């Protein structure tokens with residue numbers, strides 16, 4: 414039967430073992446289903462009850478001791494393993510550290526911030542409005558007649574007969590005038606959608622819209638603010654041209670061109686005095702109030718500002734293009 418001898422035999426054998434696989438084999442010899450201890454338990458059935466009890470107590474005691482020996486030896490082997498791995502994995506402290514790459518403000522957002530900075534200083538309030546619109550806000554209330562060509566334009570993304578993706582931020586003019594009485598001085602930025610795609614057009618692009626309604630707002634005020642804006646945005650020396658134009662929602666209307674570095678006139682914004690019909694549509698008395706509105710194409714300005722040749726680089730998310738703007742700080746973001 415069992416004796417203390419068995420423990421010293423196990424201890425002797427176990428000390429020869431160098432890996433977990435061999436350890437398991439040895440463990441099975443003693444503690445496995447058909448191992449030494451199990452066999453001893455089976456033998457008990459030949460004894461009388463008293464003996465059975467006595468011997469099984471002893472057997473349990475041995476089983477416990479042996480189990481402990483194996484657990485401890487397993488820990489020892491695992492520790493050796495970890496230490497070996499650690500000594501193999503030496504750390505080269507001369508390697509340069511990993512650089513934490515920072516994102517940068519997208520050029521479009523940077524231009525938006527720059528524009529915002531100018532107009533907010535002049536008292537314009539920044540508001541946002543929906544991109545999914547209906548006929549009323551995008552066309553009807555803006556004095557765009559039902560037969561007007563831009564309504565049937567294949568350019569518009571229609572959702573159904575009435576609902577569309579807004580084609581211009583001018584929808585915000587109506588939304589704000591329907592909401593609050595004059596004086597109104599707001600500024601909005603946002604995405605607009607037109608079915609168009611080439612190196613100067615994308616189906617989604619950004620516009621900025623300004624609206625000022627008060628007593629005695631006149632055309633000179635409009636020209637003045639636009640001229641100041643363009644000179645702030647580019648520089649004092651830039652050549653600016655005001656050109657008569659037509660928009661159903663402004664009368665008179667104008668467009669502003671600037672001369673680019675190839676001596677070519679480039680249109681950058683549309684503007685005008687708010688049409689009396691538009692004021693009537695939103696129940697503002699055109700005899701008491703007048704106002705001006707202007708709409709700026711953000712991508713156009715961004716391309717001119719950074720001298721980009723293809724509008725699509727702005728939306729392709731090519732990291733090589735975007736990381737060139739890393740140097741730009743949050744200069745205009747405080748407003």
Ligand code: PHE
Nearest residue numbers: 581583660683684706707708
């Ligand atoms: N909404 C016009 C456009 O998309 C621009 C504009 C805005 C013109 C406000 C006049 C006044 O071209």
